[in-house]
Amino acid sequence: MTIREAKEAVHATVLVGEEHLDEEILAACGSDMMSDVLAFVKDQAMLVTGLCNPQVIRTAEMIDMKCVLFVRDKNPTEEMLELAREAGIVVMKTGHRMFMSCGLLYEKGLRGGSDYERFS
Amino acid sequence: MSDSLEFKYDVDGEDFTRVGHASTDIKKKLKMIGIAPDIVRRVSIAIYEGEINMVIHAYGGEITVEISEDDIKMVLKDKGPGIPDIEKAMTAGYSTASENVRNLGFGAGMGLPNMKKYTDSIDIETEIGVGTTVTMHVHLT
Numbered sequence: 001m002t003i004r005e006a007k008e009a010v011h012a013t014v015l016v017g018e019e020h021l022d023e024e025i026l027a028a029c030g031s032d033m034m035s036d037v038l039a040f041v042k043d044q045a046m047l048v049t050g051l052c053n054p055q056v057i058r059t060a061e062m063i064d065m066k067c068v069l070f071v072r073d074k075n076p077t078e079e080m081l082e083l084a085r086e087a088g089i090v091v092m093k094t095g096h097r098m099f100m101s102c103g104l105l106y107e108k109g110l111r112g113g114s115d116y117e118r119f120s
Numbered sequence: 121m122s123d124s125l126e127f128k129y130d131v132d133g134e135d136f137t138r139v140g141h142a143s144t145d146i147k148k149k150l151k152m153i154g155i156a157p158d159i160v161r162r163v164s165i166a167i168y169e170g171e172i173n174m175v176i177h178a179y180g181g182e183i184t185v186e187i188s189e190d191d192i193k194m195v196l197k198d199k200g201p202g203i204p205d206i207e208k209a210m211t212a213g214y215s216t217a218s219e220n221v222r223n224l225g226f227g228a229g230m231g232l233p234n235m236k237k238y239t240d241s242i243d244i245e246t247e248i249g250v251g252t253t254v255t256m257h258v259h260l261t
Contacts, residue, residue, distance in 0.1 A: 032225055033225055035225070035230035038234050039228075041165070049225075055172075059168075062164045063165065079137075
C-alpha cells in the first residue's frame with residue numbers, strides 16, 4: 001500500500017513529509033523498544049510506536065524506513081520533525097492505540113516483513 | 121579508492137537526545153561515497169548501537185571510522201567503567217541499563233548482540249575502571 005493509504009487506514013494526521021505520501025510500503029514494525037526494532041530489520045518501511053523521542057527518528061533513519069507513525073496522539077517535538085525532514089521520513093500521528101493501529105494496517109494488507117512467511 | 125578515509129566523532133555522554141549524531145553523519149558519508157545500501161545500513165546500526173552504549177554506560181567517548189578499499193573499520197573507545205562479564209553482555213536480552221534508559225526505548229539487552237550481528241567481526245577490549253574499546257569490521261568485498 002502507499003503511505004497515503006496507511007494514513008487513511010489509521011485516520012492519521014501527517015506532520016512531515018506530505019510529498020512522500022505516494023511511496024509504497026509493504027511491511028511495518030510496531031514497537032516501543034528501539035533496540036528490538038534494530039535487531040529484526042527486514043524490509044519494514046514503517047515504524048509504529050508509542051515512544052516519542054528523537055531516537056525514534058534516528059532508529060527509523062538507520063534502517064532506511066520511510067515512515068514513522070506515532071500512536072495515542074503523541075506529539076513529536078520540532079527537533080524530531082526537523083530530523084525527519086532532513087532524512088526524508090514521513091511522520092504521522094493517530095489517536096488510535098498501538099494494537100488498534102497495527103490491526104487496522106494489517107487488515108488493509110500491510111505485513112510484518114519477510115519473517116512473516118516463516119509462520120504462514 | 122586506493123587511499124583510506126578516516127572520520128572521527130566525539131560522542132557527548134551528557135545528552136541522550138543527541139545520540140545518533142555520529143551514525144547519521146557516517147551514514148550520509150558512506151552513501152555519498154557509493155557504498156552498497158545494505159552495507160551502509162549494517163555499519164550505521166552497529167555504530168548507532170555503539171553510540172547508545174557509550175552514552176548509557178560510559179559517559180561518552182570517541183568513534184573512529186576508517187574506510188579502505190575492501191574494509192570498513194570502526195573503533196569505539198570510551199573511558200567508562202568497563203564490562204565485568206563480556207560473555208553475559210553479549211547475550212541477547214541481558215541488560216544492566218537503568219529504568220530511565222528503558223523508558224527511552226533502549227536497554228533491551230540487544231546492543232552488543234546487534235553490533236555482532238551486523239558486522240563481520242567484533243573485538244572487545246575492556247578493563248574495569250579504565251574503559252572499553254570495541255573494534256568492528258565490515259568487509260566491502
